[in-house]
Amino acid sequence: MAEFVLQFKEVSFSWDHDQPLLDRVSFGVQPGECVALVGRNGAGKSTLLKLASGLLKPAAGCVTLGDMDTAHTRAPKLARSVSLMFQEAERQISHDSIVDEVAFAPRMAGFDAAEVQRRVSRALNLAGLVGKANDHPLDLNGGERRMLTLASLIAQDTPLVLLDEPTRDFDAHLLDLFESWMKSALGAGTAIVFISHDLDFVARHAKRVLHMDGGEIAADGDVSSVLAHPDLQELSPMSAPTLPALCRALNVRATTRLEDFEHLWRERLHSEGWVLGQDVNQRV
């Protein structure tokens, strides 16, 4: 079995020959990993996801999915290993009913009717679309259409899922459904690579963050080390997630876990001679 579900080896790509967009980018993603891709607008994040899906081919270097080189593997075979939600997710919807949209990928993959039915039911259930199976996708609002593309990805059931700003347009209910699906998919060993400008969402879910800047991966590490690093603001104008930003302002070691913050903050107050009571905090 391949060690990585996705690997970039020295990958370069440009839309315009005079201006390379990605310059010898290398990284690997293992089964069950949750990786966030962050960076300023135009850094090349969406392009990188399209290269990862095999929709684009590198100008130099290679992208592999398991043991398949995307440059030399046909799309139907790649589709068993990877699925992608576009930034403009509604543009990838092409059927007149929700159920047909979700059934399309498993049908194309050659599954029998019973398996297609099983996958569609599971996907509609996880995406909260059971009661709308026969509706037209145009009857859905923006967030629901994004959930419909998620349902199509769930029905595809690939070991690697790529998501380009997946939580745009979500209300609290859809975000809840989406986060539940994410946790269960990761628990089942699916690898997820997602782009997001919502750094609190990144801090809640990603175990690892790739920060793209200047055509390369400028930082690759856990959430606290990448998103709370002072260089982040210098690399690109992104504010840190709420908790690491608070830690920084209070001069407490950066963390993305509320329990850790509480512990660190109590330690700090204790070291400064404060006594913490139920109702009254006073200095001795």
Ligand SMILES: Nc1ncnc2c1ncn2[C@@H]1O[C@H](COP(=O)(O)OP(=O)(O)OP(=O)(O)O)[C@@H](O)[C@H]1O
């Ligand atoms: N199909 C295309 N043809 C030509 N240039 C493109 C194409 N797609 C993207 N680009 C250019 O490539 C650069 C990187 O775009 P990309 O969408 O990959 O960045 P991004 O980091 O995802 O940005 P954002 O956060 O705004 O979505 C931009 O300058 C963009 O204009």
